[in-house]
Amino acid sequence: MPTDTTPSEWLRGVLELCVLRVMAEGPTYGYAIATELATAGFGDIKGGTLYPLLARLEKNELVSVEWRAGEGGPGRKYFTLTAAGHTQLESGLTQWQVFSTRVTSHLSPGSTSHDLSPAGPTTSSRSTA
Amino acid sequence: MNDPTPAQTLPQEVWQRPFVKTHDTWCGHFVLELRLRDVPGPVIGERLAEVEGHCAETGETPSEAFGDPTDYAARIDQDSAPERVSGVWTVAVVAALQVVAMLVGTSAVPAWARSESLTYNLGQVVCLGLTLLLLLSLPLLLRPMMRHPWTVGAPLVSVVLLGAGGAALSGRAELPTVAQLPAPLVAVGLFAAVLVLAWIEYRELARDVDSDLVTSPLAVTTGQPTATSSAARRAALAPACLIPAAYLAFAAFSWLVA
Numbered sequence: 057m058p059t060d061t062t063p064s065e066w067l068r069g070v071l072e073l074c075v076l077r078v079m080a081e082g083p084t085y086g087y088a089i090a091t092e093l094a095t096a097g098f099g100d101i102k103g104g105t106l107y108p109l110l111a112r113l114e115k116n117e118l119v120s121v122e123w124r125a126g127e128g129g130p131g132r133k134y135f136t137l138t139a140a141g142h143t144q145l146e147s148g149l150t151q152w153q154v155f156s157t158r159v160t161s162h163l164s165p166g167s168t169s170h171d172l173s174p175a176g177p178t179t180s181s182r183s184t185a
Numbered sequence: 186m187n188d189p190t191p192a193q194t195l196p197q198e199v200w201q202r203p204f205v206k207t208h209d210t211w212c213g214h215f216v217l218e219l220r221l222r223d224v225p226g227p228v229i230g231e232r233l234a235e236v237e238g239h240c241a242e243t244g245e246t247p248s249e250a251f252g253d254p255t256d257y258a259a260r261i262d263q264d265s266a267p268e269r270v271s272g273v274w275t276v277a278v279v280a281a282l283q284v285v286a287m288l289v290g291t292s293a294v295p296a297w298a299r300s301e302s303l304t305y306n307l308g309q310v311v312c313l314g315l316t317l318l319l320l321l322s323l324p325l326l327l328r329p330m331m332r333h334p335w336t337v338g339a340p341l342v343s344v345v346l347l348g349a350g351g352a353a354l355s356g357r358a359e360l361p362t363v364a365q366l367p368a369p370l371v372a373v374g375l376f377a378a379v380l381v382l383a384w385i386e387y388r389e390l391a392r393d394v395d396s397d398l399v400t401s402p403l404a405v406t407t408g409q410p411t412a413t414s415s416a417a418r419r420a421a422l423a424p425a426c427l428i429p430a431a432y433l434a435f436a437a438f439s440w441l442v443a
Contacts, residue, residue, distance in 0.1 A: 085238075086235065086238070086239050086242075087238075087239055087242035087243060090243075102250055102251070102252070103235075103236065103239045103240075103243075103245075103250035103251045104250065104251040104252045104257050104260070107232075107235050107236075107239070107251075107261060108260045108261050108263075108264040108265075109264070111232075111261055111264045111265035112264040112265070114265065115264065115265050115266055123234070123402045123403070125404060129238060129241040129242055130202075130204070130234070130237055130238055130241055130403040130404060131234065131238055131402070131403040131404055132238055133231075133234070133235055133238065133402075
């Protein structure tokens with residue numbers, strides 16, 4: 057079984073954060089976002105997955121949009137992170153760091169549940185009987 | 186990243202674009218689903234432009250990149266939740282009232298020709314009431330009707346015809362009379378009412394013609410026509426004239442055979 061592909065159910069949870077991260081580099085458009093994510097190893101993100109997410113970001117005013125002439129194409133819709141989008145990205149990155157550390161710690165051989173509390177080691181409330 | 190210049194944004198109806206003509210089935214289903222969801226025309230045009238732009242970059246077909254057009258339309262609509270246009274219910278109510286006014290008004294013509302009063306018994310009133318309710322519910326039934334015209338649309342039309350036929354047959358049944366009306370007044374008065382309702386319907390259908398066309402934000406290719414509202418205005422006139430014309434035809438026929 058290949059190990060370099062990301063299960064789609066994992067990607068679903070973090071795709072928005074990854075897209076916001078791509079947008080942090082500057083104004084960009086759908087195909088460029090999909091290409092960058094593919095280059096980063098996330099696989100082929102289809103338009104049917106990407107554009108509803110972009111529409112949601114637009115609705116929540118995390119991005120501003122502008123149609124510009126394409127290079128050889130009919131036109132491109134450029135997305136630019138707003139101040140709210142930057143805030144959302146920073147907040148998401150912080151949450152992801154905590155979450156990924158927790159998961160990594162949990163999956164490490166020999167780890168126990170009481171190591172995973174954000175406040176440090178505590179007594180587990182689960183019955184051991 | 187390059188610094189692209191702003192695109193020319195002359196309004197152009199999406200149907201004129203070569204991409205839409207090439208993928209007319211996919212685009213047609215996509216636009217229909219968003220129209221049934223009362224999404225404004227320019228928003229639909231923007232969603233379709235996203236599809237066109239993406240497919241132009243990737244070389245994929247809309248089906249390959251976006252899947253089933255109806256499912257994709259539902260998903261993008263759910264995630265973008267644009268402001269709705271709200272004329273559907275007004276048109277439905279006006280059209281339903283027109284149909285019932287025509288059924289009652291034209292049924293008064295034979296009585297008028299025989300110099301009798303128009304009488305209605307309980308069965309006729311119930312049948313007309315049920316027909317009116319069914320017609321009023323059409324906006325809710327429109328989506329399944331468009332998707333399954335034979336399995337949903339045909340039975341629905343049959344039920345409306347049965348209701349109208351039932352009202353006519355009930356006239357021969359021995360049921361208590363609940364209304365007795367002067368036939369000429371009903372026939373002429375309801376025709377006037379149908380004309381007023383037709384005018385309201387036309388006003389509603391033509392109200393947002395200019396701002397509700399499905400236009401593309403993409404640049405217009407030289408030689409392609411831009412959006413025009415005259416055809417849409419003519420299209421709005423046809424349904425508004427339909428019931429008054431049918432009223433006159435049925436009334437003339439009823440008078441002749443009375």
